[in-house]
Amino acid sequence: MSMNRRDFLKLGAASVAGAGVSGNAGAVMREPLSLPPEAVGMLYDSTLCIGCKACMSACKQANGLPPQPEGEDEPMWDSPVETTGDTYNVIKVYIDGDAAQKDREENGFAFMKRHCLHCVDPSCISACPVSAMIKDPQTGVVSYNADSCIGCRYCIAGCPFGIPKYQFDDPLGAIGKCSFCSHLQAKGLTPACCDVCPTGASLFGTVEDLKKEAHRRLEATPGDNYVFPRGNLSEDRPPHEGAIPLYEQHVYGEKELGGTQVMYMSAVPFEKLGLPVNVPEYGYPAITEGIQHMLYQWMVAPIAVLAGLVYVVKRNTSGKSGGEHSSGEAES
Amino acid sequence: MSEFQPVSGKLLTKPFVFLSLLVMLAFAILGARFLFGLGAVTNLNDGYPWGIWVVIDVMIGTAFGCAGYAVALMVYVLNKGEYHPLVRSAVLAGLFGYTLGGMAVIFDLGRYWQFYTLLMPGYINLNSAMLEVALCVMAYVVVLWIEFSPAFLERLGLKDLNRKLGKLLFFIVALGVLLPTMHQSSLGTLATVFGHRLEPLWQTQLLPLLFLLSALLMGFAIVPFESLLASFGFARRSETPLLARLAGAFTILLGVYLVIRFGDIIVRGALGDAFALNTFAVAFWLENILFIAPFVVLLKKENRYNQRILFASATSLLLAGSIYRLNTYIVGFHPAVEGWSYFPSAAEIMVTVGIFSLEVVLYLIVVKKLPVLPRAEAA
Numbered sequence: 240m241s242m243n244r245r246d247f248l249k250l251g252a253a254s255v256a257g258a259g260v261s262g263n264a265g266a267v268m269r270e271p272l273s274l275p276p277e278a279v280g281m282l283y284d285s286t287l288c289i290g291c292k293a294c295m296s297a298c299k300q301a302n303g304l305p306p307q308p309e310g311e312d313e314p315m316w317d318s319p320v321e322t323t324g325d326t327y328n329v330i331k332v333y334i335d336g337d338a339a340q341k342d343r344e345e346n347g348f349a350f351m352k353r354h355c356l357h358c359v360d361p362s363c364i365s366a367c368p369v370s371a372m373i374k375d376p377q378t379g380v381v382s383y384n385a386d387s388c389i390g391c392r393y394c395i396a397g398c399p400f401g402i403p404k405y406q407f408d409d410p411l412g413a414i415g416k417c418s419f420c421s422h423l424q425a426k427g428l429t430p431a432c433c434d435v436c437p438t439g440a441s442l443f444g445t446v447e448d449l450k451k452e453a454h455r456r457l458e459a460t461p462g463d464n465y466v467f468p469r470g471n472l473s474e475d476r477p478p479h480e481g482a483i484p485l486y487e488q489h490v491y492g493e494k495e496l497g498g499t500q501v502m503y504m505s506a507v508p509f510e511k512l513g514l515p516v517n518v519p520e521y522g523y524p525a526i527t528e529g530i531q532h533m534l535y536q537w538m539v540a541p542i543a544v545l546a547g548l549v550y551v552v553k554r555n556t557s558g559k560s561g562g563e564h565s566s567g568e569a570e571s
Numbered sequence: 572m573s574e575f576q577p578v579s580g581k582l583l584t585k586p587f588v589f590l591s592l593l594v595m596l597a598f599a600i601l602g603a604r605f606l607f608g609l610g611a612v613t614n615l616n617d618g619y620p621w622g623i624w625v626v627i628d629v630m631i632g633t634a635f636g637c638a639g640y641a642v643a644l645m646v647y648v649l650n651k652g653e654y655h656p657l658v659r660s661a662v663l664a665g666l667f668g669y670t671l672g673g674m675a676v677i678f679d680l681g682r683y684w685q686f687y688t689l690l691m692p693g694y695i696n697l698n699s700a701m702l703e704v705a706l707c708v709m710a711y712v713v714v715l716w717i718e719f720s721p722a723f724l725e726r727l728g729l730k731d732l733n734r735k736l737g738k739l740l741f742f743i744v745a746l747g748v749l750l751p752t753m754h755q756s757s758l759g760t761l762a763t764v765f766g767h768r769l770e771p772l773w774q775t776q777l778l779p780l781l782f783l784l785s786a787l788l789m790g791f792a793i794v795p796f797e798s799l800l801a802s803f804g805f806a807r808r809s810e811t812p813l814l815a816r817l818a819g820a821f822t823i824l825l826g827v828y829l830v831i832r833f834g835d836i837i838v839r840g841a842l843g844d845a846f847a848l849n850t851f852a853v854a855f856w857l858e859n860i861l862f863i864a865p866f867v868v869l870l871k872k873e874n875r876y877n878q879r880i881l882f883a884s885a886t887s888l889l890l891a892g893s894i895y896r897l898n899t900y901i902v903g904f905h906p907a908v909e910g911w912s913y914f915p916s917a918a919e920i921m922v923t924v925g926i927f928s929l930e931v932v933l934y935l936i937v938v939k940k941l942p943v944l945p946r947a948e949a950a
Contacts, residue, residue, distance in 0.1 A: 390681020401907025
C-alpha cells in the first residue's frame with residue numbers, strides 16, 4: 240500500500256552536512272506532494288461563525304461519539320474544551336480584554352473551529368509505521384484505521400496541528416480524529432459540521448472551488464453586502480447574506496506546511512486562533528522522508544554496508560583462536 | 572579453558588531481594604495499566620503522548636544497550652583484538668538494554684495486541700522512521716541473543732553446536748553492527764517531523780547522526796561503568812589498562828560529536844538560544860556540560876588510568892546522552908496547542924525504576940551463573 244503511495248523521488252543534493260545558513264538550503268528533502276485530483280475540503284470563515292456549536296453536536300451524532308460532560312458530579316451536557324479521542328470537532332474562542340466586539344484583535348473575540356485539516360502532506364501518515372492513517376488518493380481525506388494501529392502515538396506527537404488524540408482512559412483505547420465524515424461523503428452527503436452550519440462558516444466543496452470562493456471574499460470591499468454560500472458549494476442551498484468583514488488578507492492553508500484541504504479565513508491574526516504561522520511551505524515529512532529515502536532507498540546503502548561489514552568481520556575473525564565468535568575458545 | 576568465567580558468591584543478597592521487590596511493584600502497576608488504560612497510571616496526555624516509558628525505557632535503555640554494538644565495532648570491525656575480554660559483558664549489557672527496551676514498548680503501546688501488523692507487508696509504511704526503528708530493534712534483539720549464546724552453550728557443554736555457530740557468527744556480528752547503526756540514528760530521525768515544535772537547539776536534520784554518535788558514546792561509556800561497578804561490587808580486579816585505552820578511543824569520538832553538535836548549532840544560527848534566560852538554555856547546558864566535562868578530563872592520559880575519574884567520566888557521559896534524549900523528546904518539545912504539561916506520575920516512575928531494577932537483577936543472575944566476565948583472580 241505504502242509502496243504505491245511512495246513516490247521515489249530524486250533527492251537533490253544529498254549532502255547532510257551542507258545545511259546552509261539560510262534555513263534549509265542544503266537540506267535533504269523529498270519533493271513536496273501535490274493535491275489529489277478530486278481533493279475536497281472545507282473553508283472555515285471565523286467571521287461567519289456565531290459559536291452555536293451545532294457542528295459539534297452534529298459531529299458527535301454523525302460519528303456515534305459519546306458526550307464529554309464537564310465535571311463528574313452532575314453531568315449535564317457535552318462540553319469538551321479541546322478535541323479528544325471522543326471529540327473530533329470543537330469550537331473555541333479567542334478573547335482579548337473586555338471582548339466588546341466580535342472579530343477584533345484588541346478588546347474583541349473570535350471563534351475558531353478545530354479538527355483535522357486534511358494536510359496535503361500529512362505528518363501523521365508519514366509517521367505511522369503500519370499505515371493506520373490513510374489519505375484517500377482521490378479526495379485526499381485523511382482517515383484512521385483502528386484495525387492496524389498499534390497505538391505508538393507517533394501521529395499525535397507528529398501532527399503540527401495537534402489533531403489525533405488517544406483514548407488514554409480506555410484499556411483498549413484507539414486514536415480519534417476527524418475523517419471528514421467520509422462515511423457520509425461515500426453516500427453523496429455533506430460532512431455533518433458543514434451540513435448543519437447555519438451561516439456557512441463551515442463550507443464544504445472541492446479545494447479548487449473553495450479557494451476561488453475565499454479569494455472572492457478577500458477581493459470584495461469590506462462593508463459591502465455579500466452572498467455567502469452555505470453547507471455545500473456544489474449544491475444550491477439558500478445562502479446567507481451579510482457584510483464583508485475586515486479580513487486578514489490571507490487564506491490559511493493554501494501554502495502552510497505544504498497546504499491543507501481545510502482552509503481558514505479570519506479577521507484576527509491566525510496565530511490568535513492557535514494556528515502555527517511562520518511555518519515553511521513544505522510539510523515536515525518532506526524533511527523526515529528526505530533522510531529516510533537517502534539512507535534506505537531500495538535498501539541499497541544498508542546492503543552495501545552489510546556486505547562491507549561481513550567482509551571485514553570475516554577477515555578479522557578468521558584464523559584467530561580465542562575469538563569470541565570463532566569456536567576457538569571452547570577448545571583452548 | 573574459556574577466557575570468561577562466572578563470578579562466585581551467593582545470589583540472594585540484600586540488594587538482590589530489594590531490587591526484586593521493585594520489579595514486583597512495577598509489574599503490579601503494569602497490571603493496573605492493562606486493566607484500566609494508560610491514563611490510569613501515567614500522566615501521559617494528548618499534548619505529551621510520549622513520556623518516560625518511551626524516552627527513558629526505550630530510547631535511553633537501548634542507548635545503554637549499545638555497549639555490545641560499540642565493542643563489536645572496535646573488536647571485529649576496527650580489528651582491535653585487545654578489547655576482546657570486554658566483549659561478553661558488553662553484549663550482555665546490549666542484550667538486557669534491548670530485550671527490556673523491547674518489552675517496555677509493549678507496556679507503552681496503546682494497541683499492543685495489534686503489534687503483529689508491524690510484520691505484515693500489507694500494512695507497513697516504508698516511509699516511516701518508526702517502522703525502521705521497530706523492525707530493526709526486533710531484529711537486533713534476536714541478533715544479540717545469538718551473539719550471546721556461546722555463554723549458554725559453554726555452560727551447557729554443547730561444544731559441537733557452539734563450534735557450528737562459530738562458523739556463522741561473522742555474519743551475525745556484521746548484522747549486529749549494521750542494525751544499531753540503522754535504528755539508533757532513526758531514533759533521532761523521528762524528531763525531525765516535529766519541525767518548529769522542537770526547540771532550535773535540538774531540531775536539525777543532523778539528529779540521526781547525533782543520535783547515532785551519542786548512542787555509540789553511551790555504549791562505550793557503559794563498558795567502564797559496568798566493569799568498574801562490577802570490580803567494586805564483586806571485589807575483583809578490573810581491566811583498568813584496557814578500559815583506559817578504550818577511554819582514549821571514545822574521547823576522540825566524543826570530540827567529533829561535540830564539533831558536529833556545536834558546529835551545527837552555529838551554522839543554523841541557533842547559538843543565541845543557548846544564551847537565553849530560559850529552561851531550554853539550562854537544559855541545553857546541563858546536557859552539554861556533561862558531554863564536555865568528560866572530554867576535557869579524559870584528554871589527560873593519567874586520568875584515564877584513574878578508576879574513580881574514569882568511572883565518573885563514564886557516568887557523566889551516560890547522563891549526558893540520557894539528557895540529550897529527554898531534551899529532544901520532552902523538554903524541548905512543544906505540543907501543537909498550548910495548555911498541556913507533563914511530568915511523570917509516581918507510578919510511571921516506579922515502572923521505569925522496576926525495569927532498570929530487573930536489568931540489574933538479571934545481570935546478577937547471569938554473571939553469577941554463566942561465564943561472562945573476564946577470567947580474573949579475586950583482588
